[in-house]
Amino acid sequence: MAPDHDLVLFGATGFTGRLTARYLARHAPAGCRWALAGRSRDRLERVRAELAALRPDCAELPLLEADVDDAASMRRLAASGRVVLTTVGPYARHGEPLVAACAEQGTDYLDLAGEPEFVDTMYLRHHERARRSGARLVHCCGFDSVPHDLGVLYTVARLPEGVPLRIDGYVRANATFSGGTLASALEAFSRGPQTLEAARRRRAAEPRPAHRRIVTGAGGLRRVPLLDAWALPLASIDPQVVGRSAAALDRYGPDFRYRHAAAVRRLPVALGGAAGLAGLIALAQVPPARRALSARLAPGEGPSEERRARSTFSVRFLGEGGGRRIATEVSGGDPGYDETAKMLAESALCLAFDTLPRVCGQTTPAAAMGDALTARLVRAGLTFRTTHHGTAPAP
Numbered sequence: 001m002a003p004d005h006d007l008v009l010f011g012a013t014g015f016t017g018r019l020t021a022r023y024l025a026r027h028a029p030a031g032c033r034w035a036l037a038g039r040s041r042d043r044l045e046r047v048r049a050e051l052a053a054l055r056p057d058c059a060e061l062p063l064l065e066a067d068v069d070d071a072a073s074m075r076r077l078a079a080s081g082r083v084v085l086t087t088v089g090p091y092a093r094h095g096e097p098l099v100a101a102c103a104e105q106g107t108d109y110l111d112l113a114g115e116p117e118f119v120d121t122m123y124l125r126h127h128e129r130a131r132r133s134g135a136r137l138v139h140c141c142g143f144d145s146v147p148h149d150l151g152v153l154y155t156v157a158r159l160p161e162g163v164p165l166r167i168d169g170y171v172r173a174n175a176t177f178s179g180g181t182l183a184s185a186l187e188a189f190s191r192g193p194q195t196l197e198a199a200r201r202r203r204a205a206e207p208r209p210a211h212r213r214i215v216t217g218a219g220g221l222r223r224v225p226l227l228d229a230w231a232l233p234l235a236s237i238d239p240q241v242v243g244r245s246a247a248a249l250d251r252y253g254p255d256f257r258y259r260h261a262a263a264v265r266r267l268p269v270a271l272g273g274a275a276g277l278a279g280l281i282a283l284a285q286v287p288p289a290r291r292a293l294s295a296r297l298a299p300g301e302g303p304s305e306e307r308r309a310r311s312t313f314s315v316r317f318l319g320e321g322g323g324r325r326i327a328t329e330v331s332g333g334d335p336g337y338d339e340t341a342k343m344l345a346e347s348a349l350c351l352a353f354d355t356l357p358r359v360c361g362q363t364t365p366a367a368a369m370g371d372a373l374t375a376r377l378v379r380a381g382l383t384f385r386t387t388h389h390g391t392a393p394a395p
Helices: 015-027 041-054 056-060 071-080 096-105 116-133 146-156 179-189 192-205 238-248 267-284 287-295 305-309 338-353 370-379
Strands: 005-010 034-038 063-065 081-086 108-111 136-138 165-173 213-217 222-224 229-233 255-264 313-321 324-332 361-363 383-391
Touching: 005 015, 005 071, 005 338, 015 034, 015 041, 015 338, 034 041, 041 056, 041 063, 063 071, 071 081, 071 096, 081 096, 081 338, 096 108, 096 116, 096 136, 108 338, 116 136, 116 192, 116 361, 136 338, 146 165, 146 238, 146 313, 146 324, 146 338, 146 370, 146 383, 165 229, 213 238, 238 255, 338 370, 370 383
Parallel strands: 005 034, 005 081, 034 063, 081 108, 108 136, 136 361, 165 255, 213 255
Antiparallel strands: 165 313, 222 229, 229 255, 313 324, 324 383
16 A cells, blocks of 8 residues: 655654654655654644744644554554654664664665664665665764765765775864754764674674775874865765765775864864864763763753854865866754755655665665755755866876
């Protein structure tokens, strides 16, 4: 039977879920059949009433009750939509039941996961089933990792084909975070050994592209004269996502390297940021300290609209290959919430309505949606631009 809905948003009552629902209320095309899903019908009805104030026809949005602890409700949820997008995290704790249901039903799945252990474990457990059913499982469809994944794709397309390519990405942002983001980060930091083991098992199981070399990472602390900044290594999932896109797409060339870092203008700030992150990771290993940190910002709470309006991000990419050198940039507003909600919603609309390469199983934003999603995000207000191109110096 055909699904009742084009899109189903699970977690619509959470902080990022509400922002995603508002974006869809404003931008979903006429005729798009979409629904709100979550544990509490009362809370879903309140969200629907808020949306109806933005767009009166949202008063008729279907509401679906579903709970990650109820496998039958997850199956019903997956069967009800062509595309299911979820903001319910931490994903390592709450994400697998919906991934499993979508892989079984052949339903396209999107999330905001930035948790490497979760993504690797979902590959090991559900990639083959999704490949057989035709489901596309696309993780990391927010600030982790759409600007970086699509930004590298945009940069690669402007370099020569069939040659070794070297690209470095440098992130700047001035945003704050919500309770859900803090909980996910602390959960991931507390599971270092499990994360390493999941990565090891995935490397052993995942086929590698023949006759091609792909290297990703952060690199060390270094000066970047072109940006007048220091590169501070970032412990994020973004390089892994870029590397998987490179493995899936021959356009990245026979020998591809990507490094990912934060761009910080002053060395003392870079060193202080590194020390602060190390301290947070250390505290996350101690359960009472982790609980105390989580209690400072409860799930569902996040930065105000005024604070988000002052937030921006930019990612600069420096690429080189085949005697050519290029600098590109992806930039936008509040990265963690307003732009993340936009990225997730546009990814769902892209999967539902655009003509795309037919891939299935666990995949990446660039491999699944690529230029189609970039075009959507540009129309939605994000900037993708080339800032410099020239000739690389002779070796």
